[in-house]
Amino acid sequence: MTILAELNTLLSNMSIQTETGKLNDKVTDEYVVLVPISDNFSLFCDDKPEYETSEVMLSIFTKGNYMQLKKKIVKGLLQNNFTITDKRYVEFENDTGYHHYNIDVAKYYEMEEI
Numbered sequence: 001m002t003i004l005a006e007l008n009t010l011l012s013n014m015s016i017q018t019e020t021g022k023l024n025d026k027v028t029d030e031y032v033v034l035v036p037i038s039d040n041f042s043l044f045c046d047d048k049p050e051y052e053t054s055e056v057m058l059s060i061f062t063k064g065n066y067m068q069l070k071k072k073i074v075k076g077l078l079q080n081n082f083t084i085t086d087k088r089y090v091e092f093e094n095d096t097g098y099h100h101y102n103i104d105v106a107k108y109y110e111m112e113e114i
Helices: 003-013 066-079
Strands: 017-020 030-045 048-062 083-093 098-110
Touching: 003 017, 003 030, 003 048, 003 066, 003 098, 048 066, 066 083, 066 098
Parallel strands: 017 030
Antiparallel strands: 030 048, 048 098, 083 098
16 A cells, blocks of 8 residues: 555545645545655665655645644544644635645555565
C-alpha cells in the first residue's frame, strides 16, 4: 500500500472529495488536494534502508468552517497511524470564497527485499 492510496481511502470513507496534484472534477464546497512531498530512506540498518518514509501535503479547501473539517481529518489521520509533521492556515481566498489549510503527513513503510 502507498501513502496516497491510504489517504484516498481514508478521506473517501469520510465522504471528502480528493484529488492528487490538482483538482480535476467539479468543485464542491469542500475538498482536499493531495500533493506528494518526498519519499526517502531515513531509517537504516547495516547501511541498507529498512523503511521508506513517504510524505504528502493535504491542501484542504472549504467554504464552511475550516476548523471542523481540520479536526475531523486530523482525528482520522492520527487514528490511522499517520505522523503529522506540520499544520498551517494558508489564507482565505477572496476570489473563490475558500479557506485554505494545509496538513503535512508522513508514514513509514517497511522495505521489501531488494
